[in-house]
Amino acid sequence: METRELRYFVAVAEELHFGRAAERLGIAQPPLSRTIAQLEHRLGVELLTRTSRKVALTGAGTTLLAEATAILGAVAAAERRTRNAATDRPSLVLAAKAGGSSEVLAKLLDAYAAEPGAVEVELLLCESNTHVPLLDGRADVALLHEPYDPTDGLDVEVLRTEAQVAVMPSTHRLAGASRLRMAEVSGLADGVRWPRPDGTYPDGPGIEVRNLTQLFQMIELGRAVAAMSEGVATGRAEGLVAIPIVDAPRVTTVLAWPPHSRSRALADLVGVATGVS
Numbered sequence: 001m002e003t004r005e006l007r008y009f010v011a012v013a014e015e016l017h018f019g020r021a022a023e024r025l026g027i028a029q030p031p032l033s034r035t036i037a038q039l040e041h042r043l044g045v046e047l048l049t050r051t052s053r054k055v056a057l058t059g060a061g062t063t064l065l066a067e068a069t070a071i072l073g074a075v076a077a078a079e080r081r082t083r084n085a086a087t088d089r090p091s092l093v094l095a096a097k098a099g100g101s102s103e104v105l106a107k108l109l110d111a112y113a114a115e116p117g118a119v120e121v122e123l124l125l126c127e128s129n130t131h132v133p134l135l136d137g138r139a140d141v142a143l144l145h146e147p148y149d150p151t152d153g154l155d156v157e158v159l160r161t162e163a164q165v166a167v168m169p170s171t172h173r174l175a176g177a178s179r180l181r182m183a184e185v186s187g188l189a190d191g192v193r194w195p196r197p198d199g200t201y202p203d204g205p206g207i208e209v210r211n212l213t214q215l216f217q218m219i220e221l222g223r224a225v226a227a228m229s230e231g232v233a234t235g236r237a238e239g240l241v242a243i244p245i246v247d248a249p250r251v252t253t254v255l256a257w258p259p260h261s262r263s264r265a266l267a268d269l270v271g272v273a274t275g276v277s
Contacts, residue, residue: 001039003075006068008035012048013065016055074260076138081263091120092265095139098125098211100232101253104159104276105143108255112272119265127211140266141257145229147249156254157273164248165233168225170241179246185227192218192226229253 011021012032022029040047047061057065096105112118124139143159144151166185168175174184185191191206192215201208207224209215212232218224220237229251233242255273257266 001042003072005035005039006072008032009039009047010065010068010072012036012055013057013061013068016057018055074258077140077258081140090265091122092141092263092269093122093124093139094269095124095126095142097143097145098127098213100145100212101143101160103231103234104253107276108143108159108269108273111276112269115268115272117268121269140261140263141255141269144254144256146252146254148251151254151256153259154256155259156256157270158252158254159273159276160231160253162229162231162251162253164227164245164251165230165242166225166227166245167219167233167240167242169219169222170239171222172225172241174225174243175241177243179244181247182227182245185225185245188225190223190225192224 008021008025011024012018015021015024018029018033022032025032036048043060043064045060046058047064049056049058094109109121112121144154144156166174166180174180188205193201193204193206193208195201195208195210207218209218209224215224215226216237219226219240227245227248230242231251231253255270257270
């Protein structure tokens with residue numbers, strides 16, 4: 001398989017629409033369709049089911065999407081790191097969710113900047129509902145939050161583990177509770193729904209939000225109640241309360257990176273991270 005074929009397939013698999021995928025790739029639709037058909041013929045499997053109304057991934061297609069994403073990520077990472085190694089000013093790209101773990105991130109960056117030989121650290125801030133781009137080569141290292149961010153296949157260094165709390169206006173009917181359970185929070189009509197990676201929202205009660213800025217604004221307006229880690233909740237505005245959720249899974253903030261990385265700068269950053277909490 002060629003990387004071009006994999007790029008074409010990933011575009012179709014993510015868009016689930018040949019027209020949008022062709023536009024995203026900057027090519028005409030007929031050669032895109034031919035390339036996918038040739039790829040299926042060579043592999044001897046059906047990757048996509050096509051009808052006049054929709055395109056869907058088969059089981060084989062789902063597997064290839066995961067594998068192709070990892071392969072293209074490794075290629076992109078190799079290209080970027082090779083160019084980076086040839087420059088006089090090497091750097092690291094650190095990805096993080098916008099608005100999440102700001103205190104830990106600030107401590108980590110300050111501690112690393114004070115180290116002899118520290119390189120420039122570029123920040124790549126991502127939306128709360130998206131996967132942090134370690135596998136596609138855009139980042140060298142990331143701040144992730146288990147169990148909500150997948151860390152399978154990555155090396156990790158644990159930075160902090162926190163309980164979860166429910167954040168709501170002080171005027172909410174549950175604001176006087178000393179503790180809550182997840183069932184009480186998730187069953188609220190003013191709960192929160194986050195989008196799936198494809199941008200669609202799951203069915204059910206609750207308001208639709210895309211990032212922490214929207215979330216806190218909706219909570220302040222009395223339109224939402226949300227579960228989050230204690231660290232994120234510390235940035236709440238006046239008039240909001242945070243109530244412990246006794247049966248919610250604890251949130252572990254980790255520094256994560258691809259296991260094949262051989263970057264000395266990354267190794268130094270990880271070494272600094274062991275002393276940050």
